[in-house]
Amino acid sequence: MNPLAPYACDPARSRGRRYPEPVAPTRTDYQRDRDRIVHSTAFRRLVYKTQVFLNHEGDMFRTRLTHSLEVAQLGRSIARSLGLNEDLVETIALAHDLGHTPFGHAGQDALNACMEGHGGFEHNLQSLRVVDHLEERYPAFDGLNLTFETREGILKHCSRANAELLQAREPGGVGQRFLLGQRPSLEAQLCNLADEIAYNAHDIDDGVRSGLLTLEQLQEVPLFERYRAQALVDHPALARAPRRLLYEAIRRMLSDQVYDVIDATRQALAQANPQQVDDVRAAPALVCFSAAMREQSLGLKRFLFRNLYRHPQVMATTARAQQVVRELFAAYLAQPAQMKPAFAARAQASDGDSARARVVADFIAGMTDRYAASEHARITGQQLLV
Structure with a gap:
């Protein structure tokens, strides 16, 4: 090191x-x-x-x-x-x-x-x-x-x-x-x-892999389009290999963002001149993007929010997932014995409704996706997430 x-x-x-x-x-x-x-x-x-x-x-x-x-x-x-x-x-x-x-x-x-x-x-x-x-x-x-x-x-x-x-x-x-x-x-x-x-980078990749985003849509995002265009100039054959083109654009975007953070943070550190860790805590945030990269990163986040996180297919799954969590919470709160024994015992020993609810929240938060779905199916008889 x-x-x-x-x-x-x-x-x-x-x-x-x-x-x-x-x-x-x-x-x-x-x-x-x-x-x-x-x-x-x-x-x-x-x-x-x-x-x-x-x-x-x-x-x-x-x-x-x-x-x-x-x-x-x-x-x-x-x-x-x-x-x-x-x-x-x-x-x-x-x-x-x-x-x-x-x-x-x-x-x-x-x-x-x-x-x-x-x-x-x-x-x-x-x-x-x-x-x-x-x-x-x-x-x-x-x-x-x-x-x-x-x-x-x-x-x-x-x-x-x-x-x-x-x-x-x-x-x-x-x-x-x-x-x-x-x-x-x-x-x-x-x-x-x-x-x-x-x-930001891997949601682009997963979004395209899922079919919910396209390379054509991503061309409206300045941060991504810059690297896609550069990749095509350097490697024209990538026009016939969209998956490789996507990877190369993301790779270049990640590298540039890393270098931008290093340069912008060095400038912020030089200006603040911290001499010890406690100086860092009293200063403004020092690890940062440049102003230009920050604005482009926000533009990418806005694009992903509109086109991926709020895509009808994602939203439909989101609604079912939230129903699973809500119904599990209600079931465990009403019948703590439905939880694993250690959590059931904690819930039974809890002092008041809020303490019991916190035990239920701890149990649900620790679940994996598939365990939550299977528990919901066991308790309700419904298969909401298949």
């Missing part, structure tokens, strides 16, 4: 774990966090959790697992050029979607609506719940007991109400920055942007 910049997170100066543990003899604390995440139950489930297309719709579409790996790869590449901690970037990237529900954002929205009046549902906060409480692998504590810096990066967004609850339970912990209006580490900021770069 390249030498760390002074504003990078150094595991030797970590703010530590909630439960003190001896230092590992051959791994840094961030490497140890990564290994705990990779071996967790929640990480394995990501292979059967959807991105845009539900898991049963095709074997070649991205899942939460493949997405997380792509974010980690992009993040490490950028971190290396900026002198940031690659291990921490990889760790946050691999963990950032652990709390996502089945059926992607459709499932999240449905579960949030079910939890109205019980504290709501935020997938970033759920990812933190997974690593802090829900994983059960160690004799002395719940969760994975990750470092502060990893947990800070996992909690990308948080409502003020939930930040206040976190601050009350853990003064000066991961909720504090949301109350003070501060930023996370550069490694966490980088994961946020690598996440955006990855899903």
